Amino acid sequence: MDESGLSRTDLGLFLDLRATDPALPDYRRLFQALRQAILERRLEGGSRLPSTRALAAALGIARNTVKNAYELLQAEGYLQGRQGAGCFVVELPVLDRPNTGLQAGQSQTEIAVVEPRHRDSPGLLQTAIPALDQFPHRRWQRALQHASTGAGLLAGDPQGDWQLRAEIARWLGAQRGMQVDIEQVLITSGSQQGLYLIASQLVMAGDPVLLERPGFSGTEDAMRAVGARVSRFHQQQLDRIEALPQAKLMVLTPSRNFPLGHTLPADRRLTLLNWAYERQVWLIEDDYDSEFAAGPALSAMYSLDRRQQVIYAGTFSRTLFPGLRIGYLVLPKALVPGFVKARRVVDGGLSTLPQRALAEFMACGDYSRHLRRMKRLYSQRRALLEQLLAQSALARLPIVDAGGGMHLCLQLPSHCDDREIMTRLESRGVKVRAISLYDEQCEPGLVLGFAAQGADSLARGVVALAATLAPLLDR
Ligand SMILES: Cc1ncc(COP(=O)(O)O)c(C=O)c1O
Structure with missing residues (x-):
């Protein structure tokens, strides 16, 4: 003592x-x-x-x-x-060594404390974020409330809520000219999970896959995660399609290339389908934001397919809000049981409540009303951003010519390092993306988001962009 x-x-x-x-x-x-x-x-x-x-x-x-x-x-x-x-x-065995949380063979490194990746409000000119300030919260809350009284408390169907699958099938028929049976729809926690499920079901380690360039890096991540051998192709290469290497599957964004926004015309779509039939290649149509293409809604490539060889991946991340984490796949019937089985292994199915709420939101017309409003709003915001750029010190930088969407691409002189510029801009609160992130062979450029930006933040974004970029242009 x-x-x-x-x-x-x-x-x-x-x-x-x-x-x-x-x-x-x-x-x-x-x-x-x-x-x-x-x-x-x-x-x-x-x-x-x-x-x-x-x-x-x-x-x-x-x-x-x-x-x-x-x-x-x-x-x-x-x-x-x-x-x-x-x-x-109690006499207890001694633990061998302190638990570092690492696997055998991994070396211990400092674990950095990182800021949460997602914040509540988007950065200036941030891409891939819809107009969250215009989201119809009351209507959504109503749908959630109905769903919480209507939905059972037991786990739902691992393929996804039946009512939601029915609404998606109806929507795709009306909007994208797709004939879809409810049984073909599998609800996912976003396109990213859809892409991973496709990779895990259809690709074995060492299998060659073809990914469009430029393209979304998450697609490549999903393919590499299962050990695929990744090659890339440009849409123009489809004119010499015989020269493309054999592949297990091909992933592309035919309605709007990501991020440049161009569309795959009908002749290339048909040539591609014939090639895929002949070589037995699965075609994965990633249709991430075609809802906001300028002009009338384009038909999906899926609607031309005669042999159930196209798998269609859609998402609500852009049309509603990214935090919803709901997307879907439209699968050839023969693949459905395998995917549903995989689904049970991955997470046993998604939460019932948001699925039911979304089904009601679509059924009562709120979804299509919201999309019509957003399409008008985004085209106004795009026009304003183009006008602000034209009045700024960046007026002579060309804008890649693809209307609509939620972002536009600004080309930079070839001596510019777009990733370095992206990092510099980030420190000023401007969250644009470098085009070279999507294809290192592309000419340098920046992807500027406008969908989530009101007039004031668009103006502030362009001022900050010009202040950083203008001194670099003539070097
Ligand atoms: C082309 C493309 N595909 C898929 C995704 C993944 O979307 P989700 O949020 O539905 O997982 C993204 C996300 O930015 C994307 O840009």
Whole structure:
């Protein structure tokens, strides 16, 4: 005992206790301090712990707190109570080495504390974000409320909620000229999961796959995750299609190339389909934001397919909000059972509530009303951004010619390093993307998002962009 009346063990515990998280209940803190002392062998196997009364008095805490901590330690097998003799520390095996959370063979590196990736409001000119300020919250809340009373509490169908699949099939028929059976639709947690499911179901390690360039990096990530051998192709290469290498599957964005926005014309679509039939190649149509193409909605390539060889991937990330995490695949019938089986393995199916709410949101016309409004709004925002650029010091930079969408591409002189510029802009709150991220062979350029930006943030974005870019243009 020292002069405070604590034994060495009690004093150690007292100090340990102070090191635990004060937000935890006291018995949890004492439990942690004792468990740590046992694991580090400061309290040895076989030794007797003080009585609850004595420890409570020594530490100046309630006796019940000590009792609860002892009970938890007993329940987890650190202590053993002996009738009339008190509580004893159990003999435990020694853990080999501190647990670093790393796999065998991995070296330990500093784990950086990173800022949360997503913030509540978009950065200036940030891409891939819809007009969140215009989202019809009340209508969505109504749909959620109905869904929460209507939906059962049991897990839903792993293929996805039937009503939602029915609404998607109806929507695709009306908007994209696609004949889709409800049984062909598989709900995913976004196109990204759809792409990964496709990779895991159709591609074996070492299989060659062809990805459009430029293109979304998440597609390549999904293919590489299963060990695919990735090659890239340009839409223009489809004019000499015989020269393309054999592949297990090909991923493309025929309605709007990502990020340049051009469309695959009918002759190339037909040539591609014939090539795919002949070579037995799956065609993956990633239709990520065709809803906002300028002019009338384009037909999907899927609608031309006669042999069920096109898999269509859609998402609500752009049309509603990215945090929804709902997308879908339209699969050839023969592939459905395998995908549903994989789905059960991955997550057992998605949460029922947002699926039901989305089904109602679509069924009552709120979805199409919202899209019509957004299409008008985005074309106004695009026009304003073009006008602001034309009035700025960046007026002579060409804009890649593709109307509509949620972003536009600004070409830079070939001496510019677009990634370095992107990083510089980021420090000014401007969240544009470098075109070379999508294809390092592309001429440098920047992808500027306008959908989520009101007039004021568009103006601020262009001012910041011009301040950074103008001095670099004539070097
Ligand atoms: C072309 C393309 N495909 C797929 C995705 C993935 O979208 P989701 O949010 O549905 O996973 C993105 C996301 O930016 C994209 O740009």
